[in-house]
Amino acid sequence: MSPSELHPSANLGALCTSAHCEQGQGDRVAFHWVDASFQATPYTFSELDEQSNRFAQVLTTLGLKPGDRCFTYLPKAPEQFFALLGALKAQVVVCALFSNFGDEALLDRLGDAEAKVLLTKKSLAKKIARIRPQLPALRYVLLVDADEHVSDDVLSYPALMRQAVPHFDVSPTPPETPSVLHYTSGSTGKPKGVLHLHRARQMIETTARAVLGLQPDDVYWCTADQGWVTGVSYGVLAPWLLGVTQVHYAGAYDAAAWMRLIEQLKITVWYTAPTALRMLMREEPELFGQFDRSRLRHIFSIGEPLNPEVVHWGRRVLERDIYDTWFQTETGAIMVANRPGLELRPGSMGQPVPGIEAIVLDEETLEPQPPGQRGHLCLRAGWPSMFQTYLNRPDSYQSKFRNGYYFTGDTAYRDPEGFFWFTGRSDDVINTAGHLISPFEIESALIELDSVVESGVVGAPDELIFEKVVAFIVLKTDVTPSPELELKIRIHVSNRVSSIATPQEMVFVPALPKNKSGKILRRMLRARYLGEDVGDTSTLEET
Secondary structure (H helix, E strand, O other): OOHHHHOOOOOHHHHHOHHHHHOOOOOOEEEEEEOOOOOEEEEEHHHHHHHHHHHHHHHHHOOOOOOOEEEEEOOOOHHHHHHHHHHHHOOOEEEEEOOOOOHHHHHHHHHHHOOOEEEEOHHHHHHHHHHHHHOOOOOEEEEOOOOOOOOOOEEEHHHHHHHOOOOOOOOOOOOOOEEEEEEEOOOOOOOEEEEEEHHHHHHHHHHHHHOOOOOOOOEEEEOOOOOOHHHHHHHHHHHHHOOOEEEEEOOOOOHHHHHHHHHHOOOOEEEEOHHHHHHHHOOOHHHHHHOOOOOOOEEEEOOOOOOHHHHHHHHHHHOOOEEEEEOOOOOOOOOEEOOOOOOOOOOOOEEEOOOOOEEEEOOOOOOEOOOOOOEEEEEEOOOOOOOOEEOOOHHHHHOOEEOOEEEEEEEEEEOOOOOEEEEEEOOOOEEEOOEEEOHHHHHHHHOOOOOEEEEEEEEEEEOOOEEEEEEEEEEOOOOOOOHHHHHHHHHHHHHHOOOOOOOOEEEEOOOOOEEOOOOEOHHHHHHHHHOOOOOOOOOEOOO
16 A cells, blocks of 8 residues: 555645655655756655645745646746645646747636646746736746746745745645646637546556556656646656656657666656657667666557557567557546556557446447447546546536546447557548548558658548548658659558558658647648648647
8 A cells, every 4th residue: 555545635745745755755766857968866755745845835825725726837847846746735726838838828728727826937938928918817927047036926936935834734635626737739729628636646546556557666757748637647646646756857859868868767667659659760779779778667658549560669679568558638547558467459559447437339329339340439437537627618528428428539449358449539530432441540551661750641521432531641761752652652551451541642741740749630630731720739749
């Protein structure tokens, strides 16, 4: 039983810090902070507890009450973790924003949530200053790199933290207390605020053990930014609920640096995104042999379906299985997953985790589908980490539930042995000549080709066959598009998927649009192809 399970408080912030200190684990390293120049600084659970206590006191001193909203707008930094956990201790709802958000994305989120406090840095505060007149609820902007207060409402975070004491009495926190807010990226509408509760602890902790297999002596690395649900649920809460040491790295993607990190800090469990893994696939295999990966026990993936070829590459080059996992911003924790001890079927989502009932329902009748038949992927409502609402959008929230099930918006099928297979978003499936085709199946076939790095497949209107298959393809740098290459691609897809799935049109591009979790934005590809509005681009990954 972990210290968090023994602790009387249900408060996520206290369970991640104070609970371990009270069990005599305060001197354990909570995280290694590795800056962009590769300088590593360890922080103990006592330091994490004290710093988050100070921030909780700062918020209460500034007048915030339980249920008020505090946002962070920072690149990866230790202050991010102190603020997230401190806000939770104060029962203030906390939301982390991506540091490259622009004015409109910031205004949408800060305005919708009526944020009262924002933690940021000087270089980013310029954007806030431009939109602040439109944010009447925003009382204070706190600057992590200002030594002194700038004005009555633009304050120095270091000064406030020096004045605060390292102790904070966490009030009893009922499980239904709001905790974390995440915003989903919209398509043509505004992003929606997904509100979670402190009760999520149970599901996050269960999956950290049952899926990720985290153990007390592990060193864990999750590459996700805290602006994403994965970066909070599994890059902050999951390891610290279990008292596990984790690594946070401020540097950008660099294959050699990543491998060096795994070697030097003796990382045992690694959670990353398919995009990152596909980028690693571009590297020369000899690179990976230069680094010691003997302590690395497990690799997990999240963000979008993991192509089978990535699994095969992992076994061949990294000599490790890569386990795909599936969850959503709304689910708060892993729902369906491959994991050690379960047969790994490359391309499969795996099986539901303990306590989760997943089902595939017919798209029209909403009746359960037999094995092998595609339909809506749904979850029996009521799991501990289920979101409470879409902020200010109760109708949108209610529309996600029917007959006791949460409709994920994804489509899938279940095989006879109970493994689930992702086929696409409900609005991604291509209907060509009456045949329903999964873009993911075509994309997986395409990246099997040596000349192809990545692909994104969409359907486009066609007068004859209703929708045609359009493939956006990123080629290796030494490969040039040609009619011969297109023929080779068509033959390969026809043989691997079906002749119906063969792309009618190929568009060769230098990169694919993705969000910050690495998910390919097919709706953006389709909009660009059709010359339509691409919708909300605030979570678009910079390339």
